Amino acid sequence: MSTETHFDKVTLIGLGLIGSSIARALRQVPVAAHVVAADRSEAVVARVRELGIADEATTDLGAAVENADLVIACVPVGAMGAVAEVIGPHLKPGAIVSDVGSTKGSIVAQMAPHMPQGVQLIPAHPVAGTEHSGPDSGFPELFHGRWCIITPTEGADPAAVDRVAAFWQALGSKTEVMAPDHHDLVLAITSHVPHLIAYNIVGTASDLEQVTESEVIKFSAGGFRDFTRIAASDPTMWRDVFLHNKEAVLEVLGRFTEDLIALQRNIRWGQGDQLFDLFTRTRAIRRSIIDQRQDTADPDFGRGRK
Amino acid sequence: MSTETHFDKVTLIGLGLIGSSIARALRQVPVAAHVVAADRSEAVVARVRELGIADEATTDLGAAVENADLVIACVPVGAMGAVAEVIGPHLKPGAIVSDVGSTKGSIVAQMAPHMPQGVQLIPAHPVAGTEHSGPDSGFPELFHGRWCIITPTEGADPAAVDRVAAFWQALGSKTEVMAPDHHDLVLAITSHVPHLIAYNIVGTASDLEQVTESEVIKFSAGGFRDFTRIAASDPTMWRDVFLHNKEAVLEVLGRFTEDLIALQRNIRWGQGDQLFDLFTRTRAIRRSIIDQRQDTADPDFGRGRK
DSSP, X not given: OOSOOOEEEEEEEXXXXXXXXXXXXXXXXXXXXXXXEEOSXXXXXXXHHHHTOSSEEESOHHHHHTTOSEEEEOSOGGGHHHHHHHHGGGOOTTOEEEEOOSOSHHHHHHHGGGOOTTOEEOOEEEOOOOSOOSTTSOOGGGGTTOEEEEOOOTTOOHHHHHHHHHHHHHTTOEEEEOOHHHHHHHHIIIIIHHHHHHHHXXXXXXXXXXXXXXXXXXXXXXXXXXXXXHTTSOHHHHHHHHXXXXXXXXXXXXXXXXXXXXXXXXXXXXXXXXXXXHHHHHHHHHHHHHHTTSXXXXXXXXXXXX | OOSOOOXXXXXXXXXXXXXXXXXXXXXXXXXXXXEEEEOSOHHHHHHHHHHTOSSEEESOHHHHHTTOSEEEEOSOGGGHHHHHHHHGGGOOTTOEEEEOOSXXXXXXXXXXXXXXXXXXXXXXXXXXXXXXXXXXXXXXXXXXXXXXXXOOOTTOXXXXXXXXXXXHHHXXXXXXXXXXXXXXXXXXXXXXXXXHHHHHHHHHHHHOSSSOHHHHHHTGGGTHHHHHHHTTSOHHHHHHHHHHSHXXXXXXXXXXXXXXXXXXXXXXXXXHHHHHHHHHHHHHHHHHHHHTTSSOOSGGGGGGGO
């Protein structure tokens, strides 16, 4: 590949699950000569120093981005505008600013106004994560085999897009370029609405008067426990996702509810054939996900046999 | 324990995931002197013989239960009545008939009329499984640490209930006794509605015109892939569950939808505090499930690190 994959200085802003996973990955692949970790939380900065996962760690975001070639904001999507405002005046011409947010239209709207001339804003979204959060939860293989979606806006420098793509490929990801709006719709169905319904069913379960919480917990292996994993994800991050991808989430949610009401009617009227047809169709999608190595083929995610 | 835990002859009817897991477990624990596998499918019977997981295998259900001390029906809940009708005349006085069905009120209604005098019907439900099905998918540890719910009807012999409980404990399960109706409500929230919404979102995703199936599959690691595992479960089994636990499923589904509409409204009106409160509350339930060892504490079910 002819794309320049080396950066002299990379600054990561926000050292949670994703930021600290990038930091750890950069210890393993020779992509960045110098890695700076910046976080507004003194506790996080102290922990990053203890863990030794960056060359430098600071709470001063402005100083952290000075002279950086690549800045990646890894904060909840609701905080991206504030980060951009703080770092904007400190960015050097030619710098690339990127992020890892789960919504993209909103990121562009929040960050673009604060980017000085000569700085390239190239938003990106690594579709990877776990239900854990904070600097201790990261690990360098998080992005291996996962997709990173890059969503340049019109007029973005193709060379900068290529460099961001090469960065993520170096971390083990596959990359795809997509318009921000399309990203937001795709993620509404593959991530945002699934999270919302997981949070919702856990809430419904804990509110049922006729079934005790102890029963819900004991008998969760019937399927419910899978939803609790997703519903244990970071509350701040997910609140922001829903507030910042409102249109696409409401659109997909409307379809989900419509389909669910149809299933409810099938059950009420004993229409077993319709249920059977859907339940057969959904198996094929699982097979494709496994064939494309986006999930394990082991029964029960492999946890069944310990 | 003073309960008699030994059975001279145990007959398993239906050698899918659950039946074949019981058969395999009975090879490891000295609970049954002689194990007969009965299945209407000749292919399944042939496979059971190849696997060598039972002492005898036959398609003749009537002959299979003759002289059996314990008969366990492991077929989809819609087939339980037919099984009971066939085996009823062949059961010996003193035999215990049980099952593993995911609904219990319907099992009692279907099977009880066919039980001859002197036979004890003691329904049970091991809350365990994977998304795979068929005689090859079973494994002996499937029930380790999982709960088995026993739902005797009024007038059941307590000694027979104790023997069924002891049987499941020998296979590694914890047991709880519950009324059939209460079981059906508890499982509606911990298993049946979670499966329904998983099937539903996979259907919604594959029907979206603006997002290709290829995109859904590629970016499924955002959360969607978890739902596809559950939605890959056996279609016949699950069709029957919904048709045979209609009342409880519709009741819980009504609450789920009501709660979801409220969340939708929170999103539309930007009510972040309500979202944050729910997302925080749901984390506690996950912790309890892990504390009670009903799920792994590993991030992403342990699959994240391979």
